[in-house]
Amino acid sequence: MPTIDFVIPLYNEQAGLIRFHEMLDGTSLPSDIERRYIYVNDGSDDQTPALLDELAAKDSRISVIHLSRNFGHQAALSAGIDAASSDTVITLDGDGQHPPSLIPEMLRLRNAGYDIVQAQRIDDVRSGPFLKRLTSHLFYGLASFIGEVNLAPGTSDFRLLSRRAVDALKRLPEYHRFFRGMVVWIGFPTVMLPYKPSPRLAGKPKYSLKRMLILATDGFFSFSLVPLWIGLLLGIVFIALASFELAYTSYVWLGGHREQLVPGWTSLVLILTISSAITMILQGILGIYIGMIFKEVKRRPVYLVKK
Numbered sequence: 001m002p003t004i005d006f007v008i009p010l011y012n013e014q015a016g017l018i019r020f021h022e023m024l025d026g027t028s029l030p031s032d033i034e035r036r037y038i039y040v041n042d043g044s045d046d047q048t049p050a051l052l053d054e055l056a057a058k059d060s061r062i063s064v065i066h067l068s069r070n071f072g073h074q075a076a077l078s079a080g081i082d083a084a085s086s087d088t089v090i091t092l093d094g095d096g097q098h099p100p101s102l103i104p105e106m107l108r109l110r111n112a113g114y115d116i117v118q119a120q121r122i123d124d125v126r127s128g129p130f131l132k133r134l135t136s137h138l139f140y141g142l143a144s145f146i147g148e149v150n151l152a153p154g155t156s157d158f159r160l161l162s163r164r165a166v167d168a169l170k171r172l173p174e175y176h177r178f179f180r181g182m183v184v185w186i187g188f189p190t191v192m193l194p195y196k197p198s199p200r201l202a203g204k205p206k207y208s209l210k211r212m213l214i215l216a217t218d219g220f221f222s223f224s225l226v227p228l229w230i231g232l233l234l235g236i237v238f239i240a241l242a243s244f245e246l247a248y249t250s251y252v253w254l255g256g257h258r259e260q261l262v263p264g265w266t267s268l269v270l271i272l273t274i275s276s277a278i279t280m281i282l283q284g285i286l287g288i289y290i291g292m293i294f295k296e297v298k299r300r301p302v303y304l305v306k307k
Helices: 017-027 048-058 073-083 100-111 130-146 162-170 179-186 209-222 224-253 265-298
Strands: 004-010 035-042 063-064 086-092 116-121 155-162 188-195
Touching: 004 073, 017 035, 017 048, 017 073, 035 048, 035 073, 048 063, 063 073, 063 188, 073 086, 073 162, 086 100, 100 116, 100 155, 100 188, 116 162, 155 162, 155 179, 155 209, 162 179
Parallel strands: 004 035, 004 086, 035 063, 116 188
Antiparallel strands: 086 155, 116 155
16 A cells, blocks of 8 residues: 655644644545655753654554754755655645645645656745745745756745655765755755645744844755855955055056055055955854854764654
């Protein structure tokens, strides 16, 4: 019998967990498909672990992975995907914003020959703060422009994966994980499935500004070496500005207006300001890459399972 593993990472979702599971379990699937649920408790400090254990005790289709601490959303996804053994794997968040009603259409597209069915979030003007929508749009645009993968705007971690797509993802060993880029990178046949997010069942979003910045950093620097070229580009700009300054100074000097020039002031300030900016920017970029390399070479696991 064909099987589907649902991988759901959770962090402090006690208020809406039962409702979410009932909604997911009530989703209509073909009768010849067996479903299994893999919940990953990402170090929750509320009643989420206890509720998950109660659900698992009542239903043999439910497996629960308790991580030893909060490793982050992408690490929790990794734990669930590593544990999945079904023909098809569907990942979604447990806050209710990824509508389970989309799953039958995902399966239809899977049967049409796609290894990856990627849900694409379509926001309207009322969907979240304007600043968040603006920065999200800028991130996807910039990441696609400078990166080696093309990220469609609104790409989420709500997706269907075939067995061979899952096996391919499990071969990617990097510590800094950005599944939205990794799924595109493996290159299997993919189709986008637009959806409008549902309201959260309960609680507040767990992605703070800090977490979003970390995720964005992993997305930029894991899939692009373009930032390393910034120093070269700024150097070219500096040479152009220096040439302009030299031409202007020569024009004033040769034109007999030497009194308009303060000896050494303009060129000194210009050189110090631009060269300092280039040095600081390039050092910051190199520092990020070196830090990521440092974490990679230590070969620490992405997550640790407590139970």
